[in-house]
Amino acid sequence: xxxxxxxxxxxxxxxxxxxxxxxxxxxxxxxxxxxxxxxxxxxxxxxxxxxxxxxxxxxxxxxxxxxxxxxxxxxxxxxxxxxxxxxxxxxxxxxxxxxxxxxxxxxxxxxxxx
Numbered sequence: 001x002x003x004x005x006x007x008x009x010x011x012x013x014x015x016x017x018x019x020x021x022x023x024x025x026x027x028x029x030x031x032x033x034x035x036x037x038x039x040x041x042x043x044x045x046x047x048x049x050x051x052x053x054x055x056x057x058x059x060x061x062x063x064x065x066x067x068x069x070x071x072x073x074x075x076x077x078x079x080x081x082x083x084x085x086x087x088x089x090x091x092x093x094x095x096x097x098x099x100x101x102x103x104x105x106x107x108x109x110x111x112x113x114x
Contacts, residue, residue, distance in 0.1 A: 040073070041114045043107055045092050053090040057083070057107065060114060070112040074105075083107055 046055030046063070056063030066085040071078050084098040095107050 039114045040111045043070075043110050043112060045108060054085050054087075054094045055092060057092065057095055059112065070110075072107075073111040078113070081107070 041060045043064070044058040046057060050056065050063075056065065058064070064083065067082065069080060069082045072081050079099070079102070081097045081099040081102055084096055085094045086096055087094070092108060097103060097105055097107050
């Protein structure tokens with residue numbers, strides 16, 4: 001992924017957050033899951049002390065590895081995804097979803113089943 005592609009992806013993600021897309025349904029889904037006792041957690045930014053150029057995202061305090069699969073919540077429901085790391089860019093932006101159809105979505109902040 002080039003720097004320009006990354007910036008476009010980031011801009012699309014921020015626009016979606018600002019527009020509130022999926023947030024209402026996500027909250028409804030979260031409330032429903034709480035009733036069904038499904039445990040979820042949010043993929044989070046790496047520890048600021050992680051100086052690796054390709055730092056691991058955090059899930060419940062542990063660093064995840066490239067190639068890990070998760071069931072993630074999207075506005076249209078749950079989807080199985082695989083997370084990977086690209087060589088460029090460095091930093092948290094190196095993470096991407098390799099599952100076809102989800103490549104334009106940033107994995108940081110997604111809710112996943114644990």
